[in-house]
Every structure is written in C-alpha cells, then in structure tokens.
Amino acid sequence: MTASKSVFPAPDHDHARCAADAIAHAEKVCREKGQKFTPIRRRVLQALSSSHRPLGAYEVIDALATDSGRPAPITVYRALDFLMDNGLVHRIESRNAFLACAHDHEAAATVAFLICERCGSVGEIAATSATRNLNDVARQNGFTPKLSVVEMTGICAHCQAATG
Numbered sequence: 001m002t003a004s005k006s007v008f009p010a011p012d013h014d015h016a017r018c019a020a021d022a023i024a025h026a027e028k029v030c031r032e033k034g035q036k037f038t039p040i041r042r043r044v045l046q047a048l049s050s051s052h053r054p055l056g057a058y059e060v061i062d063a064l065a066t067d068s069g070r071p072a073p074i075t076v077y078r079a080l081d082f083l084m085d086n087g088l089v090h091r092i093e094s095r096n097a098f099l100a101c102a103h104d105h106e107a108a109a110t111v112a113f114l115i116c117e118r119c120g121s122v123g124e125i126a127a128t129s130a131t132r133n134l135n136d137v138a139r140q141n142g143f144t145p146k147l148s149v150v151e152m153t154g155i156c157a158h159c160q161a162a163t164g
Contacts, residue, residue, distance in 0.1 A: 008114075008116070019046065022045060022048075022088075022102040023046065025104075026083075029086055029087065030086065033086065035082075038079075041082055041083060044079040045083055047064055048083075048089060048100040052099075053121060054120075055097055055098060056096060057077060060080070088102075092115065092122060093149050094153075099122050101124065103124065110126070110130075111125065111126060112150035115152065117155060118155055118159040119156065121158075127148075134148065
C-alpha cells in the first residue's frame with residue numbers, strides 16, 4: 001500500500017461493489033481450499049462486509065435477524081471461527097469485534113489495523129517489518145511468537161478533511 005492511496009474507502013465509494021468483492025474472494029478461497037462456503041457463513045460475511053466498521057458477534061446476529069429468524073449465537077461464532085481460520089475475517093481485539101477482509105495475505109504476514117475514533121472505519125496495512133523486530137526480540141528471549149496483532153487508533157484522512 002502506498003502512502004498516496006488511503007487504506008480507508010472514500011465515503012462515497014461503491015459499497016455494494018466492495019461487499020460483492022468480499023463474497024467473491026471468499027468463494028474463491030473456499031473453492032481453492034476445498035472448504036464449504038455454507039449459507040450461514042455467507043450471511044455472516046455479508047453482514048460484516050456491509051460496512052467498514054468492525055461488528056461484534058451480537059451485532060452480526062442482529063443484522064442477520066432482520067431478514068430471517070435470529071440465529072443461535074453458537075452458529076454465528078462457528079461461522080466467525082471458520083471465516084477467521086480462512087483469512088476472510090479479522091478480529092479487532094481492542095473492540096472484541098470482527099472485520100471482513102477481501103485481501104490475500106502471505107502465510108506469515110502481519111497486518112496492522114488503523115481504527116478511526118470518529119467514524120469507526122478500519123484500514124488495514126502490512127506491518128511485517130514492524131513486527132519482525134518484535135518477533136526477533138521475543139525469540140532472543142526464548143519466546144515463540146504465534147500471533148502478532150497491531151492496532152492503532154486515531155483519525156482517518158476523511159474525518160480530518162471533514163473537520164477542515
């Protein structure tokens with residue numbers, strides 16, 4: 001990602017296209033891995049891709065309940081686990097919430113999440129070089145890192161521009 005291109009979607013972007021891309025990406029990933037993209041998994045991903053804000057599991061349940069019966073929490077949590085295991089959803093730890101992802105990531109890639117405090121949007125950037133140093137220090141101290149999550153809060157460019 002270059003510095004000139006924002007990792008946050010423009011407020012007026014074609015969100016339907018964005019959501020369709022997330023579903024198409026999920027279909028491709030599942031097909032390549034021989035995984036089933038079941039109707040509930042699809043619906044959970046559609047709920048998450050309906051905005052660029054992370055949603056908690058119960059917000060996903062509420063979104064799904066608007067067009068059909070309210071799914072059991074365990075059903076949604078299982079779908080979220082599947083989507084995370086396949087790199088289709090990220091968990092935003094500080095928000096205890098989930099975010100759809102339509103990017104291919106290297107197996108060892110680490111991402112950083114840029115969380116706007118005003119609009120709640122989340123941008124995603126590669127953070128491999130930043131976490132490599134942390135992982136090296138951890139290993140030097142006899143620790144084997146498993147997961148690196150980097151989250152940074154602040155104000156996105158769109159919100160900064162709106163306040164002039």
